[in-house]
Amino acid sequence: MRPVDKGNDLGEFNPYSDAQQPLVTRLGEYCSYCERWIASGIHVEHKKPKKNYPEDQYRWSNFLLACGNCNSGKGHDKLNLDDYLWPDCDNTFRAFDYDSEGRVLPKTDYGEALNKKIKQTWIMLGLNKHPDIFTEGNQKPTVKDNRWLHRKEAWRKAEKRKQELTINDTPERRAEIVEMACERGFFSIWLTVFADDQDMKTRLFLAFPGTSTDCFDNQGAPLARQGGQL
Numbered sequence: 001m002r003p004v005d006k007g008n009d010l011g012e013f014n015p016y017s018d019a020q021q022p023l024v025t026r027l028g029e030y031c032s033y034c035e036r037w038i039a040s041g042i043h044v045e046h047k048k049p050k051k052n053y054p055e056d057q058y059r060w061s062n063f064l065l066a067c068g069n070c071n072s073g074k075g076h077d078k079l080n081l082d083d084y085l086w087p088d089c090d091n092t093f094r095a096f097d098y099d100s101e102g103r104v105l106p107k108t109d110y111g112e113a114l115n116k117k118i119k120q121t122w123i124m125l126g127l128n129k130h131p132d133i134f135t136e137g138n139q140k141p142t143v144k145d146n147r148w149l150h151r152k153e154a155w156r157k158a159e160k161r162k163q164e165l166t167i168n169d170t171p172e173r174r175a176e177i178v179e180m181a182c183e184r185g186f187f188s189i190w191l192t193v194f195a196d197d198q199d200m201k202t203r204l205f206l207a208f209p210g211t212s213t214d215c216f217d218n219q220g221a222p223l224a225r226q227g228g229q230l
């Protein structure tokens with residue numbers, strides 16, 4: 001999950017839907033959770049659900065952007081923010097692996113408490129939805145939820161472009177590939193496929209608005225986020 005930086009706190013928005021434009025300007029028109037590009041009607045997402053936390057429903061600090069699947073699947077229950085990982089607070093790129101089948105896999109590289117939070121986040125956001133039952137906690141998606149399929153497609157495209165670079169590697173072609181990535185989203189998939197290409201990683205960091213560059217070193221390797229849990 002792409003770690004993002006929302007910039008300075010813009011305070012309160014009432015109605016909260018007025019925050020959509022500044023969020024899109026700063027983060028791009030991408031779901032903060034599943035990372036796909038949304039053509040229109042991206043939702044202002046409340047980390048703490050507005051139903052149970054009306055006092056936070058207008059606060060910039062409580063906002064992200066989400067697609068319909070991520071937004072509706074997340075639910076409205078009371079939650080403790082620290083029980084989960086968040087793309088505006090943690091280096092969530094360190095939380096998950098992605099594969100060619102469109103799976104999101106929770107990492108288990110950390111201590112027990114952190115591994116548990118990664119798994120809870122994976123389930124809460126429906127990133128565990130995939131038609132193949134491959135690991136504990138994984139669930140089949142409904143017919144309306146094709147996030148996994150879009151991930152699989154993004155992976156295929158990224159692999160193809162990477163292959164093409166072995167034949168025609170020019171700065172112009174690299175710029176075009178990054179433009180393609182931005183048109184579809186799935187930052188983490190592009191970053192994973194181009195993991196051994198420093199130049200492409202830098203281009204991706206710069207091209208996707210609001211990527212938290214503090215979460216990566218100058219070789220593009222992920223770092224623990226200052227002030228975050230991960």
Ligand SMILES: [Zn+2]
Pocket residue numbers: 031032033034035036066067068069070071
């Ligand atoms: Zn989403």
